[in-house]
Structure formats: C-alpha cells, structure tokens
Amino acid sequence: DTGVSQNPRHKITKRGQNVTFRCDPISEHNRLYWYRQTLGQGPEFLTYFQNEAQLEKSRLLSDRFSAERPKGSFSTLEIQRTEQGDSAMYLCASSLGRVGGEKLFFGSGTQLSVL
Amino acid sequence: GENVEQHPSTLSVQEGDSAVIKCTYSDSASNYFPWYKQELGKGPQLIIDIRSNVGEKKDQRIAVTLNKTAKHFSLHITETQPEDSAVYFCAAPAYSGAGSYQLTFGKGTKLSVIP
Numbered sequence: 470d471t472g473v474s475q476n477p478r479h480k481i482t483k484r485g486q487n488v489t490f491r492c493d494p495i496s497e498h499n500r501l502y503w504y505r506q507t508l509g510q511g512p513e514f515l516t517y518f519q520n521e522a523q524l525e526k527s528r529l530l531s532d533r534f535s536a537e538r539p540k541g542s543f544s545t546l547e548i549q550r551t552e553q554g555d556s557a558m559y560l561c562a563s564s565l566g567r568v569g570g571e572k573l574f575f576g577s578g579t580q581l582s583v584l
Numbered sequence: 585g586e587n588v589e590q591h592p593s594t595l596s597v598q599e600g601d602s603a604v605i606k607c608t609y610s611d612s613a614s615n616y617f618p619w620y621k622q623e624l625g626k627g628p629q630l631i632i633d634i635r636s637n638v639g640e641k642k643d644q645r646i647a648v649t650l651n652k653t654a655k656h657f658s659l660h661i662t663e664t665q666p667e668d669s670a671v672y673f674c675a676a677p678a679y680s681g682a683g684s685y686q687l688t689f690g691k692g693t694k695l696s697v698i699p
Contacts, residue, residue, distance in 0.1 A: 512628065514686040514688070560627050575628045
C-alpha cells in the first residue's frame with residue numbers, strides 16, 4: 470500500500486503523560502501536514518512541512534506540541550503533559566503541489582484519549 | 585480568516601435518490617474547492633475538487649458546482665447507494681495569517697442512504 474500511514478491507530482494515556490505519533494507520507498510527496506479533528510467537526514490545520522522544514526504552525530498548536538520531519542521523510546508529533554482537551558483524532562496528510570490549492574491525501578489518523 | 589459553512593449537518597435519502605450538500609465561503613480570493621468523504625474509522629478521502637475557473641465538474645455519479653459570485657459550492661450525488669453513507673466535508677483555502685493558505689473545512693454532513 471502506498472498511501473499515508475499513521476501509527477499508532479489508537480492511544481490511551483493518562484493526563485500529564487507525553488505521547489508521540491508517527492506519520493509516513495506518500496513517498497514522492499514533499500509536503501506533510503498535521504490536522505486535528507474532534508467529534509462532529511471538520512479537520513483543523515495544525516502545522517505543515519515542506520521537505521524537512523516546518524514552515525508554519527497554527528495558533529491551535531500550543532508549546533506543548535512539537536513536530537519534526539527529519540530528512541524530509543516520516544514525521545512525528547509529540548504532545549507533552551497531555552490534557553483532557555487534547556483528546557481528538559490526529560490526522561496526517563501529504564501532498565505534491567502548491568499550498569492551499571492542492572490535493573491532500575490523509576492517513577487513517579491516530580485517535581488519542583486522555584484520561 | 586476563511587469561514588466555511590456547510591449544510592445540512594445530517595441528510596437521509598432513499599437508495600436511488602439524489603443528495604445535495606451545500607457550502608458557503610467568505611474569502612473571495614479562494615480558488616480551490618475540494619470535497620472529502622470520511623467513513624467510520626478512516627481519514628478523509630478526496631472525492632472531487634473544482635477550481636475557480638470552471639463552474640461545474642462531474643465524475644460519474646458525483647458532481648460539484650461553483651458559484652463564485654455568491655460564494656457557494658455544492659456536491660451532488662445521483663443514484664445514491666448504501667456505500668455512499670458517510671460524512672462529507674467541503675473545504676476552501678484560507679489565509680493563515682503567516683504567509684500561506686491552508687484548507688479550512690466545513691463541519692461535515694452525515695449522509696445516510698436507506699436501502
């Protein structure tokens with residue numbers, strides 16, 4: 470399968486713990502995005518990378534969140550000191566094209582539950 | 585920033601009937617309008633998109649129409665089938681305030697096709 474892959478699919482953690490998610494984009498795509506989706510809402514933009522450079526972060530992304538994309542391949546999203554409000558589906562997407570006018574291909578997401 | 589409104593939030597149709605979902609947007613500079621389908625436990629999948637230089641695009645049973653003057657676009661599904669049951673999201677690019685345009689999603693429409 471050559472689609473976007475995300476791991477783990479589900480993560481349950483206790484408040485205050487750190488969690489890390491991984492995303493493997495479609496191999497030839499140079500752009501990688503992280504979105505967050507809560508129940509009954511559409512995905513909300515968090516951050517994106519062009520190759521290994523993190524070009525933008527949303528105001529939704531507090532300083533407890535950090536994302537990396539070493540070598541411009543896979544990406545990780547880490548949440549430190551998790552809070553119950555962090556519970557959501559974290560979606561990764563990749564694309565090959567200009568920002569804002571391009572086709573985004575999403576993974577199946579990581580469902581985070583903070584107890 | 586961009587405001588994308590989507591209606592209705594839920595839609596039930598009999599198998600074989602047509603379904604129409606409508607979205608409005610606020611940023612007149614938006615020029616790309618995708619529609620995504622999200623099935624339970626999966627990430628959103630792009631099903632059709634349209635750019636601002638055309639008014640309509642069709643792909644088999646799915647069509648999208650765009651009215652740039654009124655700033656609204658619609659998804660039309662004809663001859664609906666049970667496998668069309670899912671949540672559908674519209675999206676439009678919005679200026680992020682940090683130099684780029686990012687897709688802003690509507691809140692989704694849950695479509696149920698009754699056999």
